[in-house]
Amino acid sequence: MLTKVNEKDSARMYFHCSSSERAVFEAGIKLGAAYHQFVGAPVSMENVEHLEKAIEESMKVQPFVKSVKVHIDRKGLNNKQGTYDYLTLEGKMLNIELEVQYDDKIAVCKLEYVEELDYPLMYVKDIRSV
Amino acid sequence: MLTKVNEKDSARMYFHCSSSERAVFEAGIKLGAAYHQFVGAPVSMENVEHLEKAIEESMKVQPFVKSVKVHIDRKGLNNKQGTYDYLTLEGKMLNIELEVQYDDKIAVCKLEYVEELDYPLMYVKDIRSV
Amino acid sequence: MLTKVNEKDSARMYFHCSSSERAVFEAGIKLGAAYHQFVGAPVSMENVEHLEKAIEESMKVQPFVKSVKVHIDRKGLNNKQGTYDYLTLEGKMLNIELEVQYDDKIAVCKLEYVEELDYPLMYVKDIRSV
Amino acid sequence: MLTKVNEKDSARMYFHCSSSERAVFEAGIKLGAAYHQFVGAPVSMENVEHLEKAIEESMKVQPFVKSVKVHIDRKGLNNKQGTYDYLTLEGKMLNIELEVQYDDKIAVCKLEYVEELDYPLMYVKDIRSV
Incomplete structure (x- = not known):
């Protein structure tokens, strides 16, 4: 995977x-973007793997993304039959693990559905130094 | 490719x-959906092929789609350098060829940028019988 | 409301x-577009009315739209409390009534959630002549 | 305007x-979300004001948003005539000023098109204490 974490930032x-703060800001952008x-x-x-891959790759082309893993929950995808047997991707089906690096800081962030909040939560798991 | 063109339509x-008319209506839905x-x-x-594939496969899971080919214009994708060297997909970069079959009718439709209209036009090229 | 139903169609x-067929094709595009x-x-x-209005007005600026009414189901909007008490718009919450006119034909189309299909169905209610 | 900046955060x-860091993370999410x-x-x-309002109000319902102002550039909206005389909203037309408050910290952030980068840049203008 190609990252651009070491390039000079022309917008600095x-x-x-x-x-x-920059690292988590950039991470927030990518998670909000992918979701919406x-x-x-x-x-x-039939297409869930293609969609996961497309989301992942669309996140990787954005600035400062170090790594990303996207998983779409298969629950519900098998329940319907016939012509109308597909779903619309919902936020609660999305699970994203994301690392963004800015200078020597790495923000480890996540999107996952949190049942007790009934909410697809985007959060900062950790910020560490390289 | 799996199509569902011969299934009983439970929404008939x-x-x-x-x-x-049903065939072109369904085609219009798919083109409007893919674009927006x-x-x-x-x-x-780096990700243009994954995005083309994801759009194609997301169209194929929808009802009555017989075939679809998506192409994203590479012009402009190579022009930028560095951290911010990617684009946002625009309608005028999209080229989609779509066949939708309902009963014995096939609607052959297209999305392409038409320069004299300065508009990404969705149109009906042909309607034919099987 | 401004419609452009009588203008010369430069893409004809x-x-x-x-x-x-043109009228229902154009209607399909608008419904697929609004949904996606x-x-x-x-x-x-707090914002449901603004969103309804924005969807409606974004449909009216598109070609051949004669009239459109958008309603978002309020069920569920009141169930949550506190910081995370909002939802993401889902297809099944959307109800759209749309009339598209091309030449002397009017396509009367609808998007509504159909419980027996568990599907937000877009369909052609009627095609009539002016 | 209703803000929820003082509520207990059940996801803390x-x-x-x-x-x-939390304040800028939340700001990044909102900007990425609005854009995409x-x-x-x-x-x-005809609909540009409705769209501005809908974007603003959709941002205000999200957690920790203190204030937001959305402006869409009118340049280009008047250049076309007839049936196809509208545009598709592009990132470079969007200008958003956003304040997010978490506890006693306020992140002042912005989205604006930066000509020298040829990029719709989301950035952190300031972080201040209440």
Whole structure:
């Protein structure tokens, strides 16, 4: 996988924050983007892997993404039969693990459905130094 | 490729139109859906094939789609360098060829950017009988 | 409301179909577009009317739309409390009534959630002549 | 405007970061979400205000948003005539000013098109304490 984490950041002067704040800001953008770009897409057992791959690769082309893993919950994809047997991708079906690196800081972030909140939560698991 | 063109249509009673009208209606839905679902997605030379494939496969899982071919224009994808060297998918970059079959009617439809209209036009090229 | 139903269609030469087929094709595009553009949007009792209005008005600016009414189901919008008390717009919450006119043909189409199909169905209710 | 900045955060235990990091993370989510939810929407002089309002209000219902102002660039909206005289919302047309508050930290963030980068940049202008 190609990352661009070591390139000079030509937009650096616009930011007034620390490297760790920048890393989580960039992570938030990518998670919000992935969710709202792809929720609504038609999904069934036949195309679910293509969709996971497309989401992953669309995140990798964005700045400072170090690694990303996307998983779509298959529960529900097998329940319907016939012509109308596919679903629309919902936020609660999405599980994303994301690492963003800015300078020497790595933000480890996640999107997962949290049942007690009934909410697809995006959160910061850890911020570590390289 | 799996198509579902020969299955019994459990929604048939809701429709008051001919088979050819139904075929083009279904084609219109798929083209409108693909455009508005995926325009905005991050795209570069690195993920363009994954995105094409994901759009194609997301169209194939929908009802009555007989065949579909998606092409994203690479012009512009190579022009930028560095951290911010990707684009957002635009309608004018999308080229889709779509066949939808309902009963014995096949609607051959297309999305392509038409320069004289400066517009990504979705149109009906042909309606033929099986 | 401004409609453009009587304007000369500068794309007419691209189409090989009848006026009624064109009308339902255009209607299909608008329904597919509205669904896949706006599903995923954050929605609560506080912004639901703004979202309905924005969907309606975004459909009216598109070609050949004669009238459109969008309703978002409020069920579920009141069930949650606190910071995370909003939902993501789902297809099954959307109800759209749409009239598209091409030449002397009017396609009356609808999107509504059909419980027996467990599917947000887009269908052609009627095609009539002016 | 209703904000929920002072409510108890029922997801707090999931986060391992400071309040300022949380504030910019939440801001990143909202900017990424707004961009990828609404880019692609049909827009003309007739519906541009409705779309601005809908984006704003969809951001306000999300957690920790203190204030938000959305502006869509009108350049280009008046250039076309006739049936196909509208555009698809592009990232470079969007200008968003956003304040997110978490505990006593306020992240002041922005999305604007930066010509020298040819990029719709989301950035952190300031982080301040209440």
